[in-house]
Amino acid sequence: MNERGLGNKVLSYVIGFVMSAATTVVAYILVVERIWPTDVIIFTVVGLAILQLVIQLVFFLHLGQEKGQYWTLVTFWFAILVIAILVGGSIWVMYHLNYNMMNMTPQEQAQYMAHNEGI
Amino acid sequence: MSETVMEMDIIRQERQEVANRKTLGFWIYLMTDVVLFSSLFATFAVLRNAVASGPSGQDLFSMPFVLGETLVLLTSTFTIGMAVVLAKRGFKIAALFNLLLTFGLGVAFLVMELTEFTEFVHEGASWQTSAFLSSFFALVATHGLHVAFGLLWMLGLGIKMIRRWGKETDLGRLALLGTFWHFLDIIWIFIFTFVYMIGVLG
Numbered sequence: 429m430n431e432r433g434l435g436n437k438v439l440s441y442v443i444g445f446v447m448s449a450a451t452t453v454v455a456y457i458l459v460v461e462r463i464w465p466t467d468v469i470i471f472t473v474v475g476l477a478i479l480q481l482v483i484q485l486v487f488f489l490h491l492g493q494e495k496g497q498y499w500t501l502v503t504f505w506f507a508i509l510v511i512a513i514l515v516g517g518s519i520w521v522m523y524h525l526n527y528n529m530m531n532m533t534p535q536e537q538a539q540y541m542a543h544n545e546g547i
Numbered sequence: 548m549s550e551t552v553m554e555m556d557i558i559r560q561e562r563q564e565v566a567n568r569k570t571l572g573f574w575i576y577l578m579t580d581v582v583l584f585s586s587l588f589a590t591f592a593v594l595r596n597a598v599a600s601g602p603s604g605q606d607l608f609s610m611p612f613v614l615g616e617t618l619v620l621l622t623s624t625f626t627i628g629m630a631v632v633l634a635k636r637g638f639k640i641a642a643l644f645n646l647l648l649t650f651g652l653g654v655a656f657l658v659m660e661l662t663e664f665t666e667f668v669h670e671g672a673s674w675q676t677s678a679f680l681s682s683f684f685a686l687v688a689t690h691g692l693h694v695a696f697g698l699l700w701m702l703g704l705g706i707k708m709i710r711r712w713g714k715e716t717d718l719g720r721l722a723l724l725g726t727f728w729h730f731l732d733i734i735w736i737f738i739f740t741f742v743y744m745i746g747v748l749g
Binding site: 434437438441444445448449452453455456459460462466469470473474476477480481484485488489496499500503504506507510511514515518519522534 | 575578632733
């Protein structure tokens with residue numbers, strides 16, 4: 429590789445670093461200052477995390493930019509699919525259980541069980 | 548003369564292929580590790596409100612401190628990238644300096660994390676306090692263990708690279724370590740977001 433190749437790689441890392449730091453700090457300020465409603469902040473912060481994931485995959489891991497990365501990309505997308513099923517599925521199931529444990533206080537749970545099961 | 552050149556070419560090609568296969572194998576390991584972490588994230592998402600009348604994230608987390616941890620780890624993932632690039636181009640001192648910097652930042656991150664953990668336990672928020680804290684410690688400490696393992700790997704590789712600079716296989720190992728370290732920072736982005744920031748919002 430020549431000097432230009434080195435410059436490009438270094439530049440890629442510098443860009444990735446600056447953009448990652450910026451998204452982190454923006455998300456932090458949003459959470460600490462709390463100017464917006466909580467729901468909006470949560471959506472924005474999650475969006476910023478996904479943006480930073482993409483930034484680091486592109487500028488640090490150089491995903492999909494070199495030749496012969498077919499199986500790398502296949503395993504990557506398969507992992508994303510497994511994560512979606514595992515995390516999304518767990519949360520979905522736990523939110524829709526009969527006793528709906530995630531939205532109840534322990535007192536409400538005890539009341540609900542006493543009412544429905546006589547426990 | 549030309550025959551030996553051809554042989555050298557074949558040897559180089561074969562080495563490249565072996566390196567590519569190792570990279571893919573290591574990548575597949577990382578993808579399985581992602582699945583391990585996603586199950587811990589799912590557990591945490593389900594249990595995050597189960598505080599059992601104990602302290603919640605809002606009571607415990609100190610956000611400036613966590614931002615510090617995040618920036619330390621982010622800087623270390625940048626410096627290890629520089630170490631990989633510089634070592635490939637043969638800049639010995641610069642590459643080893645960046646690797647040393649990465650090691651220092653990694654140790655700083657672990658010390659910060661352990662400080663936080665001891666503080667929590669002293670405040671009566673141990674992993675035995677509630678399901679929220681059990682899943683918190685399981686998730687964050689698994690990430691911390693990965694960082695600790697990465698530091699051991701870095702120490703061993705760094706010593707090897709100082710003693711026998713310029714070996715092709717060492718450069719390959721350094722590139723894999725770099726990938727591992729980038730992966731750990733990506734996991735931390737999501738711990739920072741889902742555990743700390745959303746935890747503080749309540």
